[in-house]
Amino acid sequence: KKADAMEQSKSLAAAFTQGMGEEVSDWIREMAVKTQSVIAPAGSTHTAHIQINGVNMGANMAAIDLVAHEGATLDVAIIVDSPTAGTGVTGSSLRIFAAEGAHVTVRRVQTLDDTWTDLDDMGLFAADNATIEVHQTVLGAGKTYTGLAGDLRGYNSTINVYTHYLGHGEQELDFNYVLRHHGAKSTCNLYANGVLAGSSKKTLRGTIDLIRGGKGAVGHEVDNVLLVDEGVSNKTVPNILCNEDDVMGNHGATIGHIKADQLFYLESRGLSPEQAEQMFVTATLEDAWLNAANDVTKQAVARLGNKLVENFEEVYL
Numbered sequence: 001k002k003a004d005a006m007e008q009s010k011s012l013a014a015a016f017t018q019g020m021g022e023e024v025s026d027w028i029r030e031m032a033v034k035t036q037s038v039i040a041p042a043g044s045t046h047t048a049h050i051q052i053n054g055v056n057m058g059a060n061m062a063a064i065d066l067v068a069h070e071g072a073t074l075d076v077a078i079i080v081d082s083p084t085a086g087t088g089v090t091g092s093s094l095r096i097f098a099a100e101g102a103h104v105t106v107r108r109v110q111t112l113d114d115t116w117t118d119l120d121d122m123g124l125f126a127a128d129n130a131t132i133e134v135h136q137t138v139l140g141a142g143k144t145y146t147g148l149a150g151d152l153r154g155y156n157s158t159i160n161v162y163t164h165y166l167g168h169g170e171q172e173l174d175f176n177y178v179l180r181h182h183g184a185k186s187t188c189n190l191y192a193n194g195v196l197a198g199s200s201k202k203t204l205r206g207t208i209d210l211i212r213g214g215k216g217a218v219g220h221e222v223d224n225v226l227l228v229d230e231g232v233s234n235k236t237v238p239n240i241l242c243n244e245d246d247v248m249g250n251h252g253a254t255i256g257h258i259k260a261d262q263l264f265y266l267e268s269r270g271l272s273p274e275q276a277e278q279m280f281v282t283a284t285l286e287d288a289w290l291n292a293a294n295d296v297t298k299q300a301v302a303r304l305g306n307k308l309v310e311n312f313e314e315v316y317l
Contacts, residue, residue, distance in 0.1 A: 012125070012153070018093065019147025019176060020121040028093040028121055032063035040072035040102075049294060050078045054116050056086025061119075065095045068102035068130075077293035078108040081300040082116055082140075090141075091119030098130035100154065105133045107293045111300040112141040113307070114169055120146040128154035128183070137288050138165040140304050143172045150179040152186035152217070163192040166284045167200030167232065168308060175204040181217035181247070190221035195284050197277065199231040207239040210247040217247045224254045228277045282309050 018025035029035060040046040052062050068074040080090050090112065098104045110118050118141040124132050138144050150159045159179055167173055179188040190206045208219035223236045238251035258277065266276040285305040292298040305312035 015151060016095075016123060016125060017149040017151075018095070018121050018123040019149040019178065020119065020145065021147070024119065024147070025093050025121050025123075028061045028091050028119060029063040031059050031061040032093070035063040035065060037065045037067065038074065038076060040068045040074040042069040043071045045073045046075070048074075048076045049296070050076065051296060052078070052080045052090050052092060054082035054086055054088050054090050054112060056084070057088055059089040059091070061090070062092045064092065065097075066104060066106070067097045068099060068104045070099045071101045072099070073103045075105045076107070077297065078106065079297045079300050080108070080110040080112060080118060081303070082112045083300075083303065085113070087115040089117045089119065091121065093121040094123070096122065096124045096132060098126045098132050100128045100130060102127070103131045105135070107135040109137040109139070109288065109292065109297050109300065110141060110144065111139050111304040113304070114140065114142040114171060116141045117143045118145070120144070122148040124148070124150035124159055126150070126152050126154055126157035126159055129156045130154055131158040131160075133160045134162070136161070136163045138163070138173060139285065139288060139301065141171070144174065146175045148177045150188065152179065152181045152183050152188060152214070154183045155185060157183045157186045158188070160189045161191070163194070164284070164288065165192070165194035165202065166281065167194065167196040167198070167202050168281060169198045169200065171198075171200040173200070173202040175202075177205065178207045178209065179219065180209040180211055181214040181219065182211050183217070184214055185216040186214055187217070188219045192223040192225075194225045195228060195280050196225060196232040196234055197228040197281055199229070201233040203235040203237070205237040205239065206251070207241065208249050208251075209241040210244050210249055212243040214244055215246040217244070219249045221251045222253065226280055227255065227257045228280055278309065282312065285309065285312065
């Protein structure tokens, strides 16, 4: 009843939600003190780089509003790193608005040491023919909490979320995604790919909500995860809600260990099982380095890679 009342009110302010919930979002913004805005005027093209470094024994947060007006293109790179040793909390709360025909891309890469906790909170709003792309790369931090809520409000609007994650040691990773289709012929894609090693734990919940009125909407969600060690724990929870008949929703997951024939092939080339498994961890780091948005991000990935893989920067890069 509450959800129906909110829909009938047609209030965008009331409908807009953040992925980690109102209380956490408000706390992050309170700790950030000031909300920064990155605005792309109509028809323009803008880029921005945001860096969040861990502060020992503290909480370093960023509150950011990204606004792309009609037909604008906005590309934002965010790096969350701990260049100096310490322990604490980092986080960001992003509110993203893409007006008609706008295109917003956000690339967030997290390379914290395992003594840190990271909070990644996002709220997305896409108008008619708008596209929002979110690339999340989670490589570090002892505990990571990621929440993303997207509102495909406009006709033919699109939201794509690509998540790449690496679990190692005793890391805990928690992802929660909710994408709501209000607009007719709107499209969403949730793609997650990851590697879990050591005794790491990961939970991923993905909800696609096909709301009445969003005729012709299409939603896809896939989670592919490789379990490198026996001690890891993985929970993948796909969820599709549907209140409209002319829609399509798909979900799937591929979860498994290294195949025996693959391991045999690598061992026949002189690699031990441990070295073979380490290759997949290295490959995840190398992919993040190769696809980094800028040199600052590459340096952060290399810094963490050298801690996890011996001579990572020299041997693989």
